[in-house]
Amino acid sequence: MKRNLLFMIVATFVLFGCKPTQPKGNFSNIEHPEWVKDAVIYEVNIRQYTPEGTFAAFEQHLDRLQETGVDILWLMPIHPIGEEGRKGTLGSYYSIKDYYDVNPEFGTIEDFRHLLEAAHQRGFKVILDWVANHTSRDAKWTVEHNEWYYKDSLGNLAIQYDWTDIARLNYENQDLREEMIAAMKYWIELGVDGFRCDVAAEVPTDFWNDAVARLKEINPDIFMLAEAESAELQYDAFNAYYTWDQMHNWYALAEGKIDADSIANFYVSYQDRSGMPSNTIPMNFTTNHDQNSWYGTCTEMYGPAVRQFAVLSFVVPGMPLIYSGQEAGLDKRLEFFEKDLIDWEADRNNMAEFYRELIAMRDRHACLWAQPWGGVMVILPSDRPEEIFVFEREAEGDLCLAMFNFSDQTVTFNVDNHVVTRDSEFTLPPHGYHIIFSIGEYFGDCDECDEAIEVETEVEVEEETETEVETETTEK
Incomplete structure (x- = not known):
């Protein structure tokens, strides 16, 4: 469906101006910490990160990650892994045996404290992967508090889906709720900055609301990420959520199953479909640990458009994620239950520098920040809607024009009604992208765009010079 509107404001991921303000309409009661506004999340797979697979070995990468520019270190589960029903040799990180301890595979609690302190000294925030839905089948609670679990028809600990190494917790039990919150408080008191909550929608929303309120009594600035795309979780508990729907649409777009016009319509209709609070x-x-291990590498999923979709993840409203090894061009499916080391020397496409530049670009431009600080996405029509996706965002006087060619052909197209440049005709190569900022900065691969910016900058300088001459003449 071609659009002839002047523009479309995407209410889905609504962002506001320079300061957090309560948006009109559908909004949550969450106040985001100030440090969230331009943050980039980095998912840490301790097991596969180094040959040692320990907290201490990972700590040696902190300086490099600081130079890369990431802000939030999300550690995949660090707790001891159950042995009953264990999958593979090392087991699933998500089969938790003891919420108060650390996996001896990674080190000791003192090693973790040292890592946490070293990360904080460098300005990182650290969040833990929290698995509240289930434990391992041999967790301490299965013996001490067997009544806290669902049972199957034979009275045995119930599994869920094909997760045969877990026992599902029953949140109808108030004592379970209290103990789970106590365990979470332990880590917040230790200095952790929040949690990424595994399968959050499988746990009752009222538990999360209560838990977060009580955790914020210890640290009002914790950050909570839901592995879910459920609006009700976002009103009183979580700051951020997984954009599963967007990811699947991106996969389809990369495969050619949908076109640029479809992705524009996806954004336009998202809030009505999802009911997500606008703030x-x-x-x-x-990608993330699940997508990489079970579905495919970025190269498998996006083909020649890997960089294009990485850029898209940084410029659409929200907070971008980088998974361990993406910045080194990770091009293999990491084993989930076995040791499978990331090859840090395999960065043939210089992805490390690419991500450094991408993060620096986002840091510099308020229009690209997360809500409620960044700019509203305004989708603009072009004369090639099947191939070209264009939008603008603005905040604090900072304006960008983002253009993406989702085809495998070079496309010349026209975009009217934008205010960033004086040009309306652009050319993008296959899988190309170009971001133009009102200050004359740009990011991407559009020679004509760059030339247009240079011409405009020269014109602006000439106009400023003429104005100065006129002022001097008037004064004399």
């Missing part, structure tokens, strides 16, 4: 934060990702 909650979408976490934008091209």
Whole structure:
């Protein structure tokens, strides 16, 4: 469906101006910490990160990650892994045996404290992966508090889906709720800055609301990320959520199953379909531990458009995620239950520098920040809607024009009604992208765009010079 509107404001991921303000209409009661506004999340897979697979070994990468520019370190589960029903040799990180301890595979609690302190000294925030829905089948609670679990028809601990190494917790039990919150408080008191909550929608929303309220009594600035795309979780508990729907649409777009016009319509209709509060934060990702291990590498999922979708994840409203190894061009499916080391020397496409530049670009431009600080996405029509996706965002006087060619052909197209440049005709190569900022800065691969910016900058300088001459003449 071609659009002839002047523009379309995407209410889905609504962002506001320079300061957090309560948006009109559908909004949550969450107040985001100030440090969230330009933050980039980095998911840490301790097991696969180094040959040692320990907290201490990962700590040696903190300086590099600081130079890369990431802000939030999300550690995949660090707790001891159950042995009963264990999958593979090392087991699933998400089969938790003891919420108060650390996996001896990674080190000791003192090693973790040292890592946490070292990360904080460098300005990182650290959040833990929290698995509240289930434990391992041999967790301490299965013996001490067997009544806290669902049972199957034979009275045995119930599993869920094909997760045969877990036992599902029953939140109808108030004592369970209290103990789970106590465990979470332990880590917040230790200095952790929040949680990424596994399968959050499988746990009752009222538990999360209560838990977060009580955790904020210890630290009002915790950050909570839901592995879910459920509006009700975002009103009183979570700052951010998984954009599963967006990811699947990106996969389809990369495969050619849908076109640029379809992705524009996806954004336009999202809030009506999802009911998401307009001031909650979408976490934008091209991959994560699940997608990489079970579905495919970025190269498999996006083909020649890997960089294009990475850029898209940084410029659409929300908070971008980088998974361990993406910044080194990770091009293999990491084993989930076995040791499978990331190859940090395999960065053939210089992805490390690419991500450094991408993060620096977002840091500099308020229009690209998360809500409620960043700019509203305003989708603009072009004369090639099947191939070209264009939008503007503005905040604090900072304006950008983002253009993406989602085809495998070079496309010349026209975009009217934008205010960033004086030009209306652009050319993008296959899978190309170009971001133009009102200050004359640009990011991407559009020679004509760059030339247009240079011409405009020269004109502006000439106009300023003429104005100065006129002022001097008037004064004399």
